[in-house]
Amino acid sequence: MLLTEVDVITPHSMREAIQIIDMRRDRIKVIAGGTDLTIQLKDGLYQPEALLNIEPLSEIRYITEEKGVVHIGALSPFADIIESSIIEELAPVLVEASQTIGGRQIQNRATIGGNICNSSPAADGVPPLYALGAAVVLRSAEGRREVPIELFFTGYRKKDMRANEIMEEVKFRGMNRNDRAAFVKLGLRQSNAISIASTAIWAELAQSKDRFNKARIALGAVAPTVVRAHKTEDLIVKTTLEDEKISEAMKIVSTECSPISDIRGSAEYRSAVMPNLVYKCIRRIMDAR
Amino acid sequence: MIQSITEKAKPELRWIGRSITYRDDIAKTRGDLKFFSDLEFPSMLWGKVLRSKYPHALIKRMDTSEAEGMAGVVAVLTHKDVPFNHCGVVKGDMPVLCGDKVRFTGDPVALVAADTRATAENAIRKIKVDYELLPIVSDPFEAMKPESPKVHEAGNILHHIHVTYGDVESAFRKAKIVVENTYQTGRQMHMFLETEAGIANIQEDGSIFVRVGGQAPHRDRLQISRALGIPLERIRVLSTPTGGAFGGKEDPTVQIHLALLALKTKRPVKMVWSREESGIAGSKRHPMVIAMKTAAMQDGTITANQTNVVADTGAYASLGAVVLAGALECATGPYHISNADSEGFCVYTNNGLAGAFRGFGAPQMQFALESQVDQLAERLSMDRITIRKRNALRKGEVGPFGLPMKCSSGLHESLEKLESSGLYRNRDEYKASPPERPWIRRGVGVASALKGFTHLSHLDHCAASVEFTNSGKFVVGVSCPDLGQRNRTAYAQIAAEALHCDIDDIALDSADTADSPDGGGSSSSRAIYLGGNAILATAEKMLDLLLEKASNILKEPKEYLFIENESIRSKKNREAAITYSTLAEQMHRDMNSTRTIAEYVMPRHDRPRNGAAETPHTLFSFASALALVEVDMLTGQTKVLRFLISPDAGTILNRNNFEGQIEGALVQGVGYALMEDTVIEKGEVRNTNFTTYVIPCASDAPEIEVDPVEIVEETGPFGAKGAGELGIVLAAPAICNAIYDAAGARIFQIPATPERVFKAIGNRR
Numbered sequence A: 001m002l003l004t005e006v007d008v009i010t011p012h013s014m015r016e017a018i019q020i021i022d023m024r025r026d027r028i029k030v031i032a033g034g035t036d037l038t039i040q041l042k043d044g045l046y047q048p049e050a051l052l053n054i055e056p057l058s059e060i061r062y063i064t065e066e067k068g069v070v071h072i073g074a075l076s077p078f079a080d081i082i083e084s085s086i087i088e089e090l091a092p093v094l095v096e097a098s099q100t101i102g103g104r105q106i107q108n109r110a111t112i113g114g115n116i117c118n119s120s121p122a123a124d125g126v127p128p129l130y131a132l133g134a135a136v137v138l139r140s141a142e143g144r145r146e147v148p149i150e151l152f153f154t155g156y157r158k159k160d161m162r163a164n165e166i167m168e169e170v171k172f173r174g175m176n177r178n179d180r181a182a183f184v185k186l187g188l189r190q191s192n193a194i195s196i197a198s199t200a201i202w203a204e205l206a207q208s209k210d211r212f213n214k215a216r217i218a219l220g221a222v223a224p225t226v227v228r229a230h231k232t233e234d235l236i237v238k239t240t241l242e243d244e245k246i247s248e249a250m251k252i253v254s255t256e257c258s259p260i261s262d263i264r265g266s267a268e269y270r271s272a273v274m275p276n277l278v279y280k281c282i283r284r285i286m287d288a289r
Numbered sequence B: 001m002i003q004s005i006t007e008k009a010k011p012e013l014r015w016i017g018r019s020i021t022y023r024d025d026i027a028k029t030r031g032d033l034k035f036f037s038d039l040e041f042p043s044m045l046w047g048k049v050l051r052s053k054y055p056h057a058l059i060k061r062m063d064t065s066e067a068e069g070m071a072g073v074v075a076v077l078t079h080k081d082v083p084f085n086h087c088g089v090v091k092g093d094m095p096v097l098c099g100d101k102v103r104f105t106g107d108p109v110a111l112v113a114a115d116t117r118a119t120a121e122n123a124i125r126k127i128k129v130d131y132e133l134l135p136i137v138s139d140p141f142e143a144m145k146p147e148s149p150k151v152h153e154a155g156n157i158l159h160h161i162h163v164t165y166g167d168v169e170s171a172f173r174k175a176k177i178v179v180e181n182t183y184q185t186g187r188q189m190h191m192f193l194e195t196e197a198g199i200a201n202i203q204e205d206g207s208i209f210v211r212v213g214g215q216a217p218h219r220d221r222l223q224i225s226r227a228l229g230i231p232l233e234r235i236r237v238l239s240t241p242t243g244g245a246f247g248g249k250e251d252p253t254v255q256i257h258l259a260l261l262a263l264k265t266k267r268p269v270k271m272v273w274s275r276e277e278s279g280i281a282g283s284k285r286h287p288m289v290i291a292m293k294t295a296a297m298q299d300g301t302i303t304a305n306q307t308n309v310v311a312d313t314g315a316y317a318s319l320g321a322v323v324l325a326g327a328l329e330c331a332t333g334p335y336h337i338s339n340a341d342s343e344g345f346c347v348y349t350n351n352g353l354a355g356a357f358r359g360f361g362a363p364q365m366q367f368a369l370e371s372q373v374d375q376l377a378e379r380l381s382m383d384r385i386t387i388r389k390r391n392a393l394r395k396g397e398v399g400p401f402g403l404p405m406k407c408s409s410g411l412h413e414s415l416e417k418l419e420s421s422g423l424y425r426n427r428d429e430y431k432a433s434p435p436e437r438p439w440i441r442r443g444v445g446v447a448s449a450l451k452g453f454t455h456l457s458h459l460d461h462c463a464a465s466v467e468f469t470n471s472g473k474f475v476v477g478v479s480c481p482d483l484g485q486r487n488r489t490a491y492a493q494i495a496a497e498a499l500h501c502d503i504d505d506i507a508l509d510s511a512d513t514a515d516s517p518d519g520g521g522s523s524s525s526r527a528i529y530l531g532g533n534a535i536l537a538t539a540e541k542m543l544d545l546l547l548e549k550a551s552n553i554l555k556e557p558k559e560y561l562f563i564e565n566e567s568i569r570s571k572k573n574r575e576a577a578i579t580y581s582t583l584a585e586q587m588h589r590d591m592n593s594t595r596t597i598a599e600y601v602m603p604r605h606d607r608p609r610n611g612a613a614e615t616p617h618t619l620f621s622f623a624s625a626l627a628l629v630e631v632d633m634l635t636g637q638t639k640v641l642r643f644l645i646s647p648d649a650g651t652i653l654n655r656n657n658f659e660g661q662i663e664g665a666l667v668q669g670v671g672y673a674l675m676e677d678t679v680i681e682k683g684e685v686r687n688t689n690f691t692t693y694v695i696p697c698a699s700d701a702p703e704i705e706v707d708p709v710e711i712v713e714e715t716g717p718f719g720a721k722g723a724g725e726l727g728i729v730l731a732a733p734a735i736c737n738a739i740y741d742a743a744g745a746r747i748f749q750i751p752a753t754p755e756r757v758f759k760a761i762g763n764r765r
Helices: A014-027 A037-042 A078-083 A085-090 A092-098 A104-109 A112-117 A126-131 A230-236 A243-256 A267-288 B023-030 B117-125 B168-174 B217-228 B255-265 B275-281 B320-328 B362-379 B384-391 B411-419 B487-498 B527-554 B580-589 B655-674 B726-743 B754-762
Strands: A007-009 A028-031 A050-053 A063-066 A069-073 A135-140 A143-148 A153-155 A166-173 A179-186 A197-205 A212-220 B004-006 B019-021 B045-051 B057-063 B073-077 B108-114 B128-133 B157-165 B177-184 B197-202 B208-212 B235-238 B269-272 B288-296 B302-314 B339-348 B440-452 B461-468 B474-478 B506-508 B561-564 B567-570 B577-579 B595-601 B620-632 B638-648 B703-706
Touching: A014 A028, A014 A050, A014 A135, A014 A166, A028 A037, A063 A085, A069 A085, A078 A092, A078 A104, A078 A112, A085 A092, A092 A126, A092 A179, A092 A197, A112 A126, A112 A166, A126 A179, A126 A197, A126 A212, A179 A267, A197 A267, A212 A230, A212 A267, A230 A243, A243 A267, A267 B754, B019 B487, B019 B655, B045 B117, B045 B255, B045 B275, B057 B108, B073 B117, B073 B255, B108 B117, B108 B255, B157 B320, B168 B288, B168 B302, B168 B339, B177 B362, B197 B255, B208 B217, B208 B255, B217 B235, B217 B255, B255 B269, B288 B362, B302 B320, B302 B362, B320 B339, B320 B362, B362 B384, B362 B440, B362 B726, B384 B411, B384 B440, B411 B440, B411 B620, B411 B638, B440 B726, B461 B527, B474 B487, B474 B527, B487 B506, B487 B527, B527 B561, B527 B567, B527 B577, B527 B580, B527 B595, B567 B580, B577 B580, B620 B726, B620 B754, B638 B655, B638 B726, B655 B703, B655 B726, B726 B754
Parallel strands: A007 A050, A028 A050, B045 B269, B208 B235, B302 B339, B474 B506, B638 B703
Antiparallel strands: A063 A069, A069 A166, A135 A143, A135 A166, A179 A197, A197 A212, B004 B019, B045 B108, B057 B128, B073 B108, B157 B339, B177 B288, B197 B208, B197 B269, B288 B302, B440 B620, B461 B474, B461 B595, B561 B567, B567 B577, B620 B638
């Protein structure tokens, strides 16, 4: 479709935005930075009557911390996340991932809320949020609703979001002194690349060396949604992570993937390379202490 | 006007050799320069093409009535509106607008002109076309079988070349070592920043003026003239500035369509292809499958080479036959090999369109050959530079297609530069893995190459004009457009040197058929060599004119006169002198002729090879390079860290611009080697834009050191040769040989994507 054919409605407040979406529901599509949506509209993926342009709603552009919980307003562009001292201190893994999303121009426009709501399994902002155990907060005329991020995505480009809801924020508990996390991504070039596969891992270190008490492993671009590698997690926690032990665990990783083939890589390659990305990520966490 | 001049000129010369920043460089850097896609005229219309949705189909019926009736639509044209419905750079096998049949997804079917871009885009959707689908042919080997669906009536083999010399069989029998492999190369897309674009209007006298991003304004004019049945003199084409071309703007794209629409509507019409349209309908580099068998003796002497290549040219000929010839002449590379058998086919399929692309067949073939040479060195336990030096071609020795090399060759000197470089001597240190990333392996790759320049297919020539203005300055006309390579800076330097004047006193025509004589276009690294020689020829005539007149005025014999600082003086009489400006006034007052035109014509081969499109070239540039890469053994991802390239392109006229050409081509070659391939499945392009078609960005560009060998080519302007394509020819073989050095994995198919390298690592012996 032609972008000139679409009406654009720009609300002045979140309240007004909620009222409008409540009335027009499926016929309207929320646009923030537009880095994904404008391309999809041109390709005819969606044909909304109108766009709800929430870009000026500064009330949902914030990064705060309260009692150890980090709140990121949905409209925060990745540039805000990269520059935030709160994120740098409490979730550096999210900075690391944000820096790999497009170039500076994209980071200035693309928002964390848009990255989540676009519900692409290759979204680089999402695996760190899985690893951090984040939840999204959705708002509608009926009020607020909180959904753990892993339950938010229900299938390829499907999500638990009602037609009258707008994402308000994403929140998670900030990392403690004993927590470590890392993000590893594979693309077709050195930067500005869409992921062939990616992984983010969070771990709580035990007292003794090379030992995790808890771990969360998120895999990107190898299933209809970002997925957790639960079986692999079980194999790497509460055990001494000698090389052999890690190799053993890595054999399971492929079984937790169900990738497809696309222009960036085949399903076979994704399954074969994913354990190596997880391995690198674990090494990064272990070397960081 | 001239912004800055660094470095000294060559000895005895005033302008040649200096890194001069020329007039439009700053405007370009600032984004002030207007390209044709930036122009807008009052009452301008937007043109848009309806393209075929199917790769192979018959057109049964077309209904344009709904589109014609739309508000804002001014014209809808079909094949019925094209007086002579044939076009193409070499062979007129492309319809201007398809009438009975479409041959690839993206073939043009109808044209619309409307008052806005959006209306034009909407209107093409309202044109109804009934197609009868035909079976498609997408594999070039299948296409060669007689029972395959025919893209063109005459059959799918566009061109066949077979050149053989020496005694290949006996050389293979006597060889110490024989290496035999099959290589495959990708369908690279040009991805110029400015897509195919232009703007046309009807001038007061009814003639057509087309401003188009193209590579050869006179040839474009000829194509328009033929298709529209309008005399050449009634058409004007201007092609500077063009926002990148790389060979992709050789074929007719918007030129004829613009002229048709402007003529029909009598209003200015603009067309700018969308990025996706460019991805679907623009030409690409020919993908090739190359089977190669190479033999060597114990001492590393390469004694025989046998090559079989199949190139996919897509739906139309474009420059396919000549690209095949350009590839095959490189089958023996920059080496003297006495026995060779080189055969190739260029084949029609329904896979888009392949045509010219920087390198013109040489990158494909020399990726294969240089991989072979690397394997010979390994099997013979020889140093990789030594084996290349042993076989490096010198002037006069047997070169491409078994003919003696007529051109200067600095290949030996180039290889010696690599050999003595820190990167090569200390390669073991460079190759050490970073301790914190033990999965990284580093390697150094070597490659050498040659690249023929100027057109190979016919008698190549270039004309240039010089006008002596009434203020005593000069206007120089050469029809080779500036595509971003800054040939115009070199033209100004050559003209100022030859005419003994300040470089600020040179103005240049803008590759405009109205001003510049037909000297061909900017392609095949010809613009400096031929344009420069043509300027020298016309400058000589001009000086003759000036000296003649000065001799009359000063009453001094011509042979006593000399030129110094824009003045003509006599050696015998210190008083006798006349400045250019006084001379100009006098000449204009006396109504003397003040314009000269001269032509430089290329020498031809005494014995061209039958069927080889008059290959090989008579002129070649040479180069060698080292690439340092790191391979991630866990993912197959390759990063190019450093490049050392030692080109021999004769005298360097302008070091900055020379390095710009070498570096730009190398980085484009990094894309060719590692990431770029237009994927066509069942006739459909899968990656049409920058989201899915990945090209190198700044972080993929290696550190590049250019260490040239400057060997004067006697026939070149001030000794210069062509330099624009060397980088892209060397990149893939140097990188892939470095991947082997790093990971022990031999790459037989480019681009060497992470997935392909990962597989190759898995397949290691």
